[in-house]
Amino acid sequence: MSESSGAGTDGATRVFVDHRELLFAIVYNMLGSVADTEDVLQETWLSWSSRTHRSPLDGIDNPRAYLVRIAVNHALARRAAITRRRETYVGPWLPDPVLDEPAADDSADERTLRAESVSLAMLVVLESLSPLERAVFVLNEVFGYPHTEIAKVIDRSPAAVRQLAHRAREHVHARRPLYRAHPRVRRQATERFVAAALGGDIAALMEILAPDVTVWTDGGGKARSAGLRPVHGRDKAARLFAGYARRRGTDLDISYRRVNGDDSAVIFMGESPYAVMVMDLTPDGEQVSDVYIVTNPEKLTHVRRNNEETPAEEGERA
Template sequence: MNQDPTAAEHPVEAATDVFLAHRNLLFTVAYELLGSAADAEDVLQETWLRWVGVDLSTVREHRAYLVRICTRQALNRLRTLARRRESYVGPWLPEPLLTAPDVAEDVELAESVSLAMLLVLETLTPTERAVFVLREVFGLEYGEIAEAVDKSPAAVRQIAHRARAHVAARRPRGAVSPAEARQAVTAFRRAVETGDLRALLGLLAPDAVLLGDGGGVVQAAPAPVVGAESVAALLCRISRLPVSLTIEQVNGRPALVSRVDGEVDTVLALRLDEGLITGLYAVRNPEKLSRMTRETALGR
């Protein structure tokens, strides 16, 4: 194998260049597995520390090798997070990200990082989640995934089949175009701002569910709010609060962001099924809102 003389003379610089070229991809892999930007950043740091010690001349495919390191580190952290979430106060929701318009243009990527899909992924085992994400979102071959999750290619095929069926039964029904999503969120914002109960009931599915994540730090619904009437009644209270509501790109989809005195107070993402809102995800935990002040670059 021919060795790049520059890589041989400056191994850390060469490793850095390769890592930075794939950084957005690696962050997205880690985030989709963990649902937390802070933990994804920690995984990237761990990935870098292992990558910088690798002899690049022995690596045939940089992208696959980096994804393998990143996935293994994310799986280790995911098991730790599972124990941490057992003691979490109230419903746990993924950390929302302010994303650039180009994420929304990649429909598959936008769906995979939406809060609705991340919650579906939470119902998979760690290995199933990794296999599903690496295969369905990032298009890795079964052999590459097998090395990342320490399974045989045959076992990975079975896991992928099981995970696809599991996700298909729980993911939103019917694809929603960016225009349809924007129209639904715009109508929703208008109804919330005016406290229009009838309009809200017309937008919500009868079995709509609202989850609120305050993390025990700020006030939020301690349990899921179930049913259109209960959800609408709760939302109507917002019109009486001194908050400003804007529509922003969150995890590749338009979402409602409320601010108090210019500071982000709540991110409210929606799940749409066949034209109606079936899921509402209100993230209020201040520790999860830091990524709403700047755009996060995602990639695949």
Template sequence: MLGSVADAEDLVQDTWLRWSAVTGPVASPGGYLARTVTNLALNRLSSAAVRRESYVGPWLPEPLVTEPDATEGVERAESVSLALLVVLESLSPLERAVFVLKEAFGFSYPEIAEALDRTEAACRQVGSRARAQVRARRPRYDAPPELRRRATEEFLAACVGGDLNRMLDLLAPEVTTWSDGGGVVRAALRPVTGAGNVARFVLGVLGQLGERAAVRPVLVNGEPGLLVTVDGAVDSVSVLDFAEGPDGGPLVSAIRAVRNPHKLAHLAHLAHRADRA
């Protein structure tokens, strides 16, 4: 709902405080908690929208990073991939709430109507509109997880090896990269498009970091991604989207890199585990 780990943690804490203050019996604890969380999230989204209007450069959600061999929660995480969270930014807060409750958490429309204090018919209409918008903007190529993982590792090897030709082979012609530095660290203020431009941009960034950098594969919101550390601190987290290539295999169609240190603070525990590349 929020695209922010810190905001989500604060919201859960606020919900717990409200729950602990309840003195009478609650017929449906799950429904009460869902309603409280959802309405608190809707309130917070209004102020978040104002903050993002003045954001420097592209805005990306905060990444949730786990180890490549992690299995717990991956199935749920895949339903809220970074690419999907970006798409959800195009929805209104109400559309976003209905979509997340229905598609990510499996709530029924009567339950959603109760949580949002709206009619079931209205929630169905909002849900249908939200699904149509998401379907129109989500990537249409759904490569198997193992294939995405191998393609990500090949791209990592080409980046670390400085192999421009191999990178061009792995990038879709219309590939686009977004860098979120939030005005705090250096990042491209506009998307970079085209295989040649993206390859040179990525290699240029890694070249500037030099031997101080270490890059390793991780899972980002349940999908293959890359973690970059510099001098023992998390520098960036990137996740790749894929399109179908001429031979049916995956080509990198989008790269989303989060560099804003405020969005990476919750990942500090991962930095010391990186292998120097």
């Protein structure tokens, strides 16, 4: 390899590294799976390195747009495999939680990635879109790409992209109100709910749970306490959490962290993650409308302890 060729290859590598976290954020919001996102990024790197090895960066006027196009199309192809895998998944499926609060060795880019991830509740809604609708929604609504640029990414006409965007937006807004509670309100509601749920306080649970609350527990068949279907209604949900409180061990630690942008509870057993609990609130912020609990250990492998808890968090033990 010539010196100029080597310099070009190094430049192509730097370009990929510089855009890696953007690509991760886009693909993760399209797929909801950290492992699949990492696989897609590997495929994107192989496509990128193969292209730039032959002719390093020549003819690529906008490397960022080129990389986004490769990653999005690999993600669209990956959806078929995910759909097949979901058909045999045990119990409710929830997206992988991504913690916004980084551990000490996380980079600034990783912190930016977490800030750009949409909420877990929104990711659940996005699962009901077609792959193309979801790609358009993520690129347009989350990352601000105009329809003309999205058209080049997914190889569709701008008119087709506008139609996809309109359908996706209508569907999402019908299922997901635009209102989002103030972070302080979310934090207070989260703490009240967790205290009542893990303490088995039926009266408090009946007060904070909305009448039509739904509890989704994703154990993937690997966590004994996870139900095989969602639990609907305040009475059933309260009994469910009261049963958890009676059966749980005494060595669970609660850490209040931001998960996909929302204040949530991350529960550890010793040094290992045990569960991530994310609550969605009613529009007035007074009650919990949905509870998402991820206990599948395969989805918690990237969840780490935060050793820099605030004083208010210290001593908040289950």
